[in-house]
Amino acid sequence: MSTTTSSTGVTAPLGFRAAGTTAGLKASGKPDLALVVNDGPRHDAAVVLTSNRVQAAPVKWTRQALSDGRCDAVVLNSGGANACTGAPGFVDTHATAEAVATALGVGAADVAVCSTGLIGERLPMDRLLAGVTAAAAALDGSGAQGGADAATAIMTTDTVSKQAVAHAPSGAAWTVGGMAKGAGMLAPGLATMLVVLTTDAVAEPAVLDAALRAATRVTFDRVDSDGCMSTNDTVLLMASGASGVEAAAEELQQAVTAVCADLARQLVADAEGASHDIAVEVVGAATEDDAVTVARAVTRSNLFKAAVFGNDPNWGRVLAAVGTTDAAFDPDALDVSFNGVQVCRAGGVGDPREGVDLTPREVRIVVDLHAGPATATVWTNDLTHDYVHENSAYSS
Amino acid sequence: MSTTTSSTGVTAPLGFRAAGTTAGLKASGKPDLALVVNDGPRHDAAVVLTSNRVQAAPVKWTRQALSDGRCDAVVLNSGGANACTGAPGFVDTHATAEAVATALGVGAADVAVCSTGLIGERLPMDRLLAGVTAAAAALDGSGAQGGADAATAIMTTDTVSKQAVAHAPSGAAWTVGGMAKGAGMLAPGLATMLVVLTTDAVAEPAVLDAALRAATRVTFDRVDSDGCMSTNDTVLLMASGASGVEAAAEELQQAVTAVCADLARQLVADAEGASHDIAVEVVGAATEDDAVTVARAVTRSNLFKAAVFGNDPNWGRVLAAVGTTDAAFDPDALDVSFNGVQVCRAGGVGDPREGVDLTPREVRIVVDLHAGPATATVWTNDLTHDYVHENSAYSS
Known part of the structure; x- marks a missing residue:
C-alpha cells in the first residue's frame, strides 16, 4: 500500500487508495472520474442518501449495494447526473459498477456509484467505462496525491476541491478522512453534494450508520444554500479496519461529525455566486x-x-x-x-x-x-x- | 354622491367615495395616502389578514375593528409599514383611525387601517394626520378619479396601479370593484399586498366573509412571487348595499373571485424585477x-x-x-x-x-x-x- 501520511482527504486513513482521471464526460476537458478503494482488511460501510423522491439511478443502485453494510469501492463521476434517465440509466449505473468490480477483482454489488451534473441525459458509457479502467490503473503508487486527484475529479461548479481529516479525540490510532463536492443546490435532506468519508477504525456497519446519521443531522442537514434539494446526494462512510483499533461509538461519531462540519463549511464558503x-x-x-x-x-x-x-x-x-x-x-x-x-x-x-x-x-x-x-x-x-x-x- | 359609472376600481359600485393624496411619507414625494369611504346605507364588511405571527400595528387594529363585521372607511398609507414598532406604533394606528373618524363623522372602531413600506420605523404622524384631513377634503366631487387616485397612493415599488371590476354573473344590478398594491414579497397566506374590495350588493358580514375566504384561497393564496410572507397583508371587502339588491351567496363569491383573480394576475405581472x-x-x-x-x-x-x-x-x-x-x-x-x-x-x-x-x-x-x-x-x-x-x- 502506498504511503498516505501526507494525505488530507480520503486516503489519510490506512487501507484506502484513490485516483482521479479525465474520462471526457465534461465539455471543459477537466477531470471527471474518481475512484476510492477500500483495501480492508474490513469493508464495513454506511450511507445517507437524498430524501428527494425523484432519485437518480446511482442513488437507487447505491441504496441496494449498501443494504448489507459492505462496500469495497466507490466510483464517482461529474459531467452527468444520470437522473431521470429511466431503466436505461439504471443499466448504465449497473455497467459502471461491473466495470469497477472487474478492474478491482471485487463483487459489483459491493461497489457504490455516485454521479453529478446535468439531469435528464444519458452518460456517454464508452468514455465512462474507459475512464474506469484508466482510474483503476492509476490507483497503484498514487499515494496521497490519489486522494487529492479524486477530490478534484468530482468538482462541478466548485472553484476549489474540498478535503478534511480528523483524528480520534482520545488519540487512538485511527483517523477519519473525507472529500466533498457541491456548490449550490445545497439544502436540508442533503444538498447536491457527493461526500466520501473513510476511516481505518474497526467499526460494525450499525456503528458507522449511527455515527453518520448523527453527524449529517447537525452538519450537512443544516446547510441551506438555496433551499433546493438534489436528486443525487450521497454521503458514504467506509471503514477499512486497517488501524486494528476498534473505535468507541461516541468517539467515532465525534470524529465523523468534525470531518462533516469541516466539509460543510467548505461547501458554504464555495457556494455558487455567494459573496457572504x-x-x-x-x-x-x-x-x-x-x-x-x-x-x-x-x-x-x-x-x-x-x-x-x-x-x-x-x-x-x-x-x-x-x-x-x-x-x-x-x-x-x-x-x-x-x-x-x-x-x-x-x-x-x-x-x-x-x-x-x-x-x-x-x-x-x-x-x-x-x-x-x-x-x-x-x-x-x-x-x-x-x-x-x-x-x-x-x-x- | 358623485357619479361612478366610469370607475374601474373601488368606486365602481354605488355608495363609495375614494381619494388619494400626498402626505409626505415617501422620500420620492409621490402620493402615499388613500381613503375609501362606504356611504352606505349598509356597512357590512369582512377581512382576511396575514397569517404571519409577526403582525404590524394596523393589522392588529383592523382585526379588532372588523370583529363586529362593520367598516365605514379604510385609510391606507404607503411610505411606512408601522410593523415591529411596539406599543407606540399601535397608538399611532389608533390616532390615525380617530382622525379619519373625526373627519368623516363615524366611529373610530369602524375605520380599518392599512400600512405598507419599511418595517421597524415609526410613521411621521404630523404629516400623516394632515394627510388624512386633506384626503377627507378631496373626497367630495372626486368621482371615478378618486378610485384611481387611491389606487395610485398605495403603490410602493409597483410600476402601475391595479384596479379591477366585475358585475354580477346573473346580470343583477350590483357590482364588485377593487384595487391592490404589491410587487414582491408575494406569498401564500397572502403577500405584501393591500387589497380593498367594494360592492354595492346587500350582503351580511358572514356571507361576505365566506365569499372573501373562498376567493382569496384560489387567487392571492396561489400567487407566490418569492416565498416571502409579509407582516401587513390585508384584503378588505366592504358592502354598501346601495344597489338595494341582495346578492346570492354563490354569485357574490364568483364576482369577488373574479376581481381577486384579476388583481392577483396584475400583481404577478408587476412583480419586482420579473421578466417572466x-x-x-x-x-x-x-x-x-x-x-x-x-x-x-x-x-x-x-x-x-x-x-x-x-x-x-x-x-x-x-x-x-x-x-x-x-x-x-x-x-x-x-x-x-x-x-x-x-x-x-x-x-x-x-x-x-x-x-x-x-x-x-x-x-x-x-x-x-x-x-x-x-x-x-x-x-x-x-x-x-x-x-x-x-x-x-x-x-x-
Whole structure:
C-alpha cells in the first residue's frame, strides 16, 4: 500500500487508495472520474442518501449495494447526473459498477456509484467505462496525491476541491478522512453534494450508520444554500479496519461529525455566486426542532438573503421570516442581532442599524426567541447577481 | 354622491367615495395616502389578514375593528409599514383611525387601517394626520378619479396601479370593484399586498366573509412571487348595499373571485424585477391539496426560477422540486411540459428541449402527476438580476 501520511482527504486513513482521471464526460476537458478503494482488511460501510423522491439511478443502485453494510469501492463521476434517465440509466449505473468490480477483482454489488451534473441525459458509457479502467490503473503508487486527484475529479461548479481529516479525540490510532463536492443546490435532506468519508477504525456497519446519521443531522442537514434539494446526494462512510483499533461509538461519531462540519463549511464558503457566508443562530428556543425550523425559515428568505448581499442589516425581513413558523415565541419578545449589534429588541427597534458592518464575508445573525434553552445554527449564503447568472446560464 | 359609472376600481359600485393624496411619507414625494369611504346605507364588511405571527400595528387594529363585521372607511398609507414598532406604533394606528373618524363623522372602531413600506420605523404622524384631513377634503366631487387616485397612493415599488371590476354573473344590478398594491414579497397566506374590495350588493358580514375566504384561497393564496410572507397583508371587502339588491351567496363569491383573480394576475405581472410570469399548473393530482403542494414546491425553487430567467426549459429542476413533496405520485410516471412542449415524459427525457420557446413573458408549466383528477395552478415569477438588485438596494 502506498504511503498516505501526507494525505488530507480520503486516503489519510490506512487501507484506502484513490485516483482521479479525465474520462471526457465534461465539455471543459477537466477531470471527471474518481475512484476510492477500500483495501480492508474490513469493508464495513454506511450511507445517507437524498430524501428527494425523484432519485437518480446511482442513488437507487447505491441504496441496494449498501443494504448489507459492505462496500469495497466507490466510483464517482461529474459531467452527468444520470437522473431521470429511466431503466436505461439504471443499466448504465449497473455497467459502471461491473466495470469497477472487474478492474478491482471485487463483487459489483459491493461497489457504490455516485454521479453529478446535468439531469435528464444519458452518460456517454464508452468514455465512462474507459475512464474506469484508466482510474483503476492509476490507483497503484498514487499515494496521497490519489486522494487529492479524486477530490478534484468530482468538482462541478466548485472553484476549489474540498478535503478534511480528523483524528480520534482520545488519540487512538485511527483517523477519519473525507472529500466533498457541491456548490449550490445545497439544502436540508442533503444538498447536491457527493461526500466520501473513510476511516481505518474497526467499526460494525450499525456503528458507522449511527455515527453518520448523527453527524449529517447537525452538519450537512443544516446547510441551506438555496433551499433546493438534489436528486443525487450521497454521503458514504467506509471503514477499512486497517488501524486494528476498534473505535468507541461516541468517539467515532465525534470524529465523523468534525470531518462533516469541516466539509460543510467548505461547501458554504464555495457556494455558487455567494459573496457572504451567513450563520443564522437561533437561541432561546423551546426545542431544538423549533430552533432549526426558525433558522431554516430565515435562511430560505430571498428578501433577507438579497438584503445581506446589499450589506443591509434588514432585521424586519428576519422577523417576517420568523413569523411564518409555528415555533414557540412571543412576537413582542424577539431579539435579533447582526454581527453582534442588537438591531431589534423585544420585537421592535433596537440599536442603530448604522452600527452594523456587513462588509466581511462572514455574517452571524442571532435570533433570540426567549422561549427556552435550545439552540441551533443553519448556514446559508446571500442571494447575488452571480447566483442568478450561474443558475440561468449553467444548465444542470 | 358623485357619479361612478366610469370607475374601474373601488368606486365602481354605488355608495363609495375614494381619494388619494400626498402626505409626505415617501422620500420620492409621490402620493402615499388613500381613503375609501362606504356611504352606505349598509356597512357590512369582512377581512382576511396575514397569517404571519409577526403582525404590524394596523393589522392588529383592523382585526379588532372588523370583529363586529362593520367598516365605514379604510385609510391606507404607503411610505411606512408601522410593523415591529411596539406599543407606540399601535397608538399611532389608533390616532390615525380617530382622525379619519373625526373627519368623516363615524366611529373610530369602524375605520380599518392599512400600512405598507419599511418595517421597524415609526410613521411621521404630523404629516400623516394632515394627510388624512386633506384626503377627507378631496373626497367630495372626486368621482371615478378618486378610485384611481387611491389606487395610485398605495403603490410602493409597483410600476402601475391595479384596479379591477366585475358585475354580477346573473346580470343583477350590483357590482364588485377593487384595487391592490404589491410587487414582491408575494406569498401564500397572502403577500405584501393591500387589497380593498367594494360592492354595492346587500350582503351580511358572514356571507361576505365566506365569499372573501373562498376567493382569496384560489387567487392571492396561489400567487407566490418569492416565498416571502409579509407582516401587513390585508384584503378588505366592504358592502354598501346601495344597489338595494341582495346578492346570492354563490354569485357574490364568483364576482369577488373574479376581481381577486384579476388583481392577483396584475400583481404577478408587476412583480419586482420579473421578466417572466410563470403559471405552474399541476394536473392528475390525487387531491387539490397535493396539486397545490407540488405547484408551490416548483414555484419556490430558485434554481427553476433562475433557469426560466435564462430561457432554459430545465425540467430536471422541476422534477427535483416535485420530489421534495409528499404528494401522491410515482416518480417514473411524471410528465412535464414547458409552453406546450412535453420535455419530460414518464420521469425521463421527452421531446427535445430545443422546441421550447421561453422568450414570451408568459410561461406555462404543466406537471402531470398521473395520480388522480385534481388540479391547481400557482403563479410566480422568474428570479432575475433586477430582483436581486431591487431587494438588495431597496430597504423595505
